[in-house]
Amino acid sequence: MWKQPWGSAEGWAICAGLLITGFGLQLITGPVQAGLFQYPVNVAGGFIFLLVLCIGFVVSRKITVVQWFSGLTASITSLSALLSVVLVMGFVGPGIERITMSWPFVLLFLYFLFVLGFVTLKRIVSFRWRDVPFMLNHVGLFITLLAAILGNGDLRRLRMTVPLENPEWRASDDKNEMIELPLAIELRSFTIDEYPPKLMLIDNTTGKALPEKQPENILVEEIPLAGNLQGWKVEVTRSLPMAACVMGQDTVNFVEFHSEGATSALYVKARNELTGRQKEGWVSCGSYIFPYISLQLDDAVSMVMPEREPRRFASDVMVYTKDKQTKEACIEVNKPLSIAGWKIYQLSYDETKGKWSRMSVFELVRDPWLPIVYTGILMMIAGAIGLFLSAPVKKE
Incomplete structure (x- = not known):
């Protein structure tokens, strides 16, 4: 073990080391605090990660050990370890949000992202036109995963209770702390269609x-x-x-x-x-x-x-933003309103009054990294289409 060339044993050993380190950090410091990695910390962290990745790839041309990270064995072991942790923790039942905020998951995720970056850079350096679908798939996956983990700290999910005909600009977070927003919602009317x-x-x-x-x-x-x-x-x-x-x-x-x-x-x-x-x-x-x-x-x-039972409930609202933008809309379940980077979802109402509710409860979600995630997904779709079109046709 640890003799050149490295194989599966070394790959599993690295994953096991990261897993043990992750559990140790989890016991000592608790789960990862997403709030500590908000803008601009997450942007700086992403830049440092990309810089280390590029430097490591340049060094790998001279150091055989580093070249191993761009190989098939590293890819298989890193992905298998990450999926195994997700499955095991999923069966234990802490919830997907708690899984993604655990140190074992974060360390194995970053390791897999590092290996994925190495594999992608290796194929980009030896560019050939027939490799375009492969690169679109891998670059798209890399962008999607990196943006997802960096954007976790900037994701905001708030709850706003709006009384009838009284504009509201304050919302509460998961800790019930009130936050003033750069937009206000005025509830014009609330309706329920019942079965x-x-x-x-x-x-x-x-x-x-x-x-x-x-x-x-x-x-x-x-x-x-x-x-x-x-x-x-x-x-x-x-x-x-x-x-x-x-x-x-x-x-x-x-x-x-x-x-x-x-x-x-x-x-x-x-x-x-x-x-x-x-x-x-x-x-x-x-x-x-x-x-x-x-x-x-x-x-x-x-x-x-x-x-x-309610068949449909909806709120007719007027939304005002700080930049003097106004928008009138009808917000329903699964039909949110998008404005000023926020998505406003119909969440609930005063259930004690039912269809006579004089207030509406909205969920406001802001994820500034979502366009980058969508870009990565579109690249993966384009790569999949490219692989399908370039597949060799067998002649009978």
């Missing part, structure tokens, strides 16, 4: 939906509607999507109510097919103003309407 109401049976003792393992329900899309739940024949005769609850001394009634806080209500008739027992009355999921109303069918079960 049709459902009816289901619950156990009066446990409150669990029946049957417990696979609850059944009736989706009330139109009326009149008839169905069957656990031996009860159900008929829905009235539906009030915007209703108010009127409580009598011994009765519960619902009337139309087209105002904030309205709830959904259904008038239901139910008959047990075995006993012939009949019950009828209103059921409602309630709202932050009106109570939830169930219909007790017998001593064992009751009929209920669970809270209506």
Whole structure:
């Protein structure tokens, strides 16, 4: 071992040494703090890494040991070690973010990046046109990985709660610290489209939906509607999507109510097919103003309407930036707004008020290194296409 020429044993030994060093640093200093490698520290670190890589490659022409890092054995062992650490730590379950911030991963990642850089420089120096797809693949991968690790410290993911018609420019980070941003969001309106109401049976003792393992329900899309739940024949005769609850001394009634806080209500008739027992009355999921109303069918079960599930929720906003740029937009789930280097995602709302929410919660993400990552990915795609087109065709 450690005799020229180096082989797999030396490659695995280097990886094992980096792994042991990484675990030692993890125990002594804790995980890598991404916040310490923000701009301009990450740019300086990237420049130093590239400088060391280039100097090492120049030196490798005279030192045989250094040449080994541009060989196939170094590539296989470094990549295998990195993937093994990711898989093992992934099964242990610390989460992908904690994995990438661990010292064992960072050291093996930098080592693999160093080997990848050596391999790429070796092919660039001995340039041939037929090697262009190979170089696009490797240079693209190198750029993508380097930009991803350098940009980790500059990635900002914030949470902003915006009340209706009150511009907000402050957001909180994962430590709940308030941060003033160079942009403000004004919530003009918030809307929720809901799925049709459902009816289901619950156990009066446990409150669990029946049957417990696979609850059944009736989706009330139109009326009149008839169905069957656990031996009860159900008929829905009235539906009030915007209703108010009127409580009598011994009765519960619902009337139309087209105002904030309205709830959904259904008038239901139910008959047990075995006993012939009949019950009828209103059921409602309630709202932050009106109570939830169930219909007790017998001593064992009751009929209920669970809270209506949101099909779509969106915020109509006006965004203002420090450079006097304004933009009006509708932000939905999976339809973010991009402005001034930020991406604004619809995250949540006041779930206690449901569709009457007077506030909206947004996630704001800024990753200035993302265009560089995309550039590397496009280069890899171009390289893959080049490899496909230049592949030799076998003649039959």
